[in-house]
Amino acid sequence: MTRSPRALSGPRSGSGPGPRSGARALAAALALSVLALVTAGCGTQDDGGASGPAAAASDVTLTLGDQAKNLQTLANASDAFKGAPYQVKWAEFEGAAPLFQAAQAGAADTTYAADLPTLQALSGGVPIKTVAALRNDGTAVGIVVQKNSEVRKVADLKGRTVVVSSAKGSISEYLLANALQQAGLSYSDVKVKYLLPTDAQAAFSAGKIDTWAIFGVYKAVATQQGGRELVNGADGRVSGYGFIGATDKALADRAKKPALADAVKRLGTALEWARSHPDAYGAAIRKNNGASAEVAKTIVGQSYGELVPITPEVTQAVQKVADTMHGIKVLDPNVTVADCVDTSLHAK
Structure with a gap:
């Protein structure tokens, strides 16, 4: 069962982007201030193990972070969470910065962003770990x-x-x-x-x-x-990787952690569905995001194509991004990407 939190989700999109509003009709309109990045590192997690007593799966609610309804549209169109033994809520934002701010504040259990926004959050000490990678050809x-x-x-x-x-x-x-x-x-x-x-x-x-x-x-x-x-971003101009992240608090919750692992698996299945059902996926984007047929087709072609484990190949590619941006003082302090990974939710 899925539901959207009123306090976090933006208004429904209109029938399509007008000449002035453009993507405003396609994105959640919750505009929060830019993330305050204060502490260096990858966040911290209590070494004492998962917190709190285990709860029944039906009592667990996951709040999944999203940008511009991307994951929610995909999940709903593919019935990804049909039959899930836990509840799902969506926290919708128009960009990565307010999404990571929500995770910092405990208003989202997961994050969804490209490599550099994730690195920026990790550099600032947002208490998350990357748990799965998303891959595309960079043309988005x-x-x-x-x-x-x-x-x-x-x-x-x-x-x-x-x-x-x-x-x-x-x-x-x-x-x-x-x-x-x-x-x-x-x-x-x-x-x-x-x-x-x-x-x-x-x-x-x-x-x-x-x-x-x-x-x-x-x-x-x-x-x-x-x-x-x-x-x-094709031809190596970007890494082609994005990340699903999970907050340290959610990872330390012994009731939520198995639900997180299941949710990641279901998102991977949803991406497989999108690859084999491009027309249905495009129709869902037109309906739920207010996109024209042309825009929907472009989005389908440029979306993340698959969800993959975070391997050394992934961390090395994204480390290049971190080092480049650190060199021009956009990412400061730098991040050791491999140290900010939790592979327990999604491994080979």
Whole structure:
């Protein structure tokens, strides 16, 4: 059985993105302040073992963190949680920063984000562990410019302002940093401005932003509305990995931990369903997220394709992201990725 918490979920999407609202109609509209990152490290977990007496599975409620209804739409369309012996609630946010803030505050048991936002949270001491990896081809992340922009290649960005969503330390920022490096530029060669996706979408649609580093549904809407993709995250420009995380508190709860393991397994099955049912998945995105058929098709093609264990190959690829962003002082202190993993929920 699933249900959405009124205090955490945003309003229902409309019939589709308008010229000003863009992705606002596609995302949860809960705008919280950017995550306050204070303590270094990967969070802490009590070595004394799981806390509290074991409860019946039917008494357990998992609050699953999500962005722009991505996981919720997938789970509902695939019936992923049908027959689950525990209750599921969804905590919906428009970006990773407020989602990690919710996890920090105990308002979400799990997180769902790309590699760099997860690293940023870990660097700031948010008490989570990564428990499973998500993999795609990187094309869901991109730098988009206005149709008639003078910017034709990444090198043309020198001296210009680039809007990055959703906040400092997003996957969009890593793409920008890596693309600039590949073009022979330094990060200081551009001026970076941070805006939450819905605010940036409205500004981009109104022509007030020329260059926007963005991801997912927001990128799909921007290109549908006439934006031109300058570069995307394919060919190693991003790692292609995202993470499902779980809070230390939830992992230490002896009743919740088996439910978390089951939920991760079900999300993996849901992704398998999406790969084999692209038309049904696209229809669900159109219905639940208010996307047009074209945007839904793009999202299906660029979504995370599978859920995989966090292996040394995964941690090494994401460590490169951490080291790059630490080098330009976006990620400080740095993170040792392998030290922030809990493989007990999802292993080979």
